[in-house]
Amino acid sequence: MIISSAEIDSAVVALAPVMRRTPVVASRVLSEQLSADVWLKCENLQRTGSFKPRGAYLRISRLDDEQRSRGVVAASAGNHAQGVAWSATQLGIASRVYMPVGASIPKISATRSYGAEVILQGETVDEALTAAHAHAEESGAVLIHPFDHPDIVAGQATVGTEIIEQVPDVDAIVVPLGGGGLLAGIAAAAAVHRPDTRVIGVQAAGAAAWPGSLQAGEPTPVGTMDTMADGIAVARPGAVPFAHVSELVDDVVTVSEEAISTALLLMVERAKLVVEPAGAAAVAAVMSGQVDVSGRVCVVLSGGNIDPLLLTHVTTHGLSAAGRYLTVTATISDSPGGLMEFLALLRDLGASVVDVTHSRVAGSLRLGEVQVTVSAETRGPDHQSEVREALAQAGFLRS
Structure with missing residues (x-):
């Protein structure tokens, strides 16, 4: 092969x-x-x-006139769908594409804009491909497989x-x-x-x-x-x-x-x-x-x-994976200036606060305490460790 x-x-x-x-x-x-x-x-x-139009166009372009008259069908989460839709339209051939129901909305819209009829079916690409096979058998449309054909590989x-x-x-x-x-x-x-x-x-x-x-x-x-x-x-x-x-x-x-x-x-x-x-x-x-x-x-x-x-x-x-986005949950005093003291410490540590949420009803809180969850930008893993250590030393983080 x-x-x-x-x-x-x-x-x-x-x-x-x-x-x-x-x-x-x-x-x-x-x-x-x-x-x-x-x-x-x-x-x-x-x-x-x-890259998908390379293989799709080559495969479709090699169909004979009788095959072209029956149209093509494909299944994809998005990229092969768009490649088939664009290629078929360029070659003047009708196309239908099966996509999983959870496919990206922009990919669905783009596939339709390239000229294909889009059918949402199945939870995965493999389930959508099963539906595409069934349509090909019933209608005579030519299945354009996303990867399993020599023309696709050659493209x-x-x-x-x-x-x-x-x-x-x-x-x-x-x-x-x-x-x-x-x-x-x-x-x-x-x-x-x-x-x-x-x-x-x-x-x-x-x-x-x-x-x-x-x-x-x-x-x-x-x-x-x-x-x-x-x-x-x-x-x-x-x-x-x-x-x-x-x-x-x-x-x-x-x-x-x-x-x-x-x-x-x-x-x-x-x-x-x-x-x-x-x-x-x-x-x-x-x-x-x-x-x-x-x-x-x-x-x-x-x-x-x-x-x-x-x-x-x-x-x-x-x-977050790069150590540049930190989310911490802290306990602060429910008194005037409590939140300001906490945020001032983050400022002094060089952490840039993105958002703050605040709750008085968390189960572990004592009377006079507030739970605060803060997301902040940090400079990397070492900086995150420095921020956590300083917050713990100040009594804001509980073990």
């Missing part, structure tokens, strides 16, 4: 007129932190905001060919990993054009089907999934990607939710790039030490389609 050099070259030619050649930019902040030469492949700047391989052209002496490529289409394609391109380059896949620890599958020697479903990175939350790897990953990929690692949110925050704050949690997974891996980053490393930012409300939540989560 391994795609050939000729298939990759054909995909490059087919996609050149319609896909953006996304930039590869040097990351000074990551290079300094990791003592390596780190580059970012910005697929968040691709059409529809992710995603064009990301790899671009990286090798843009960073010709790249030592390692680190790639977010869900169903495996992107990782498989990049690994296939690297095997053809630069076989010495290491290729590493990165999964969210809360949705990590690949480690167990690789150990078992076949695609094996994971029992439960719990991650903010919905774009890579896939319960079972595809057979076509599995053939590529098991043969061509050097390693697969997992990252925590805290690592993902910290990476996303760094991209927004220092790289000035908006990425979604799945798109930040590879950055999380290099930042958290899960990947050896010696030499020249290219990190793929696979997508940037993030709900603004989720961005706010993840940014706060990232600040």
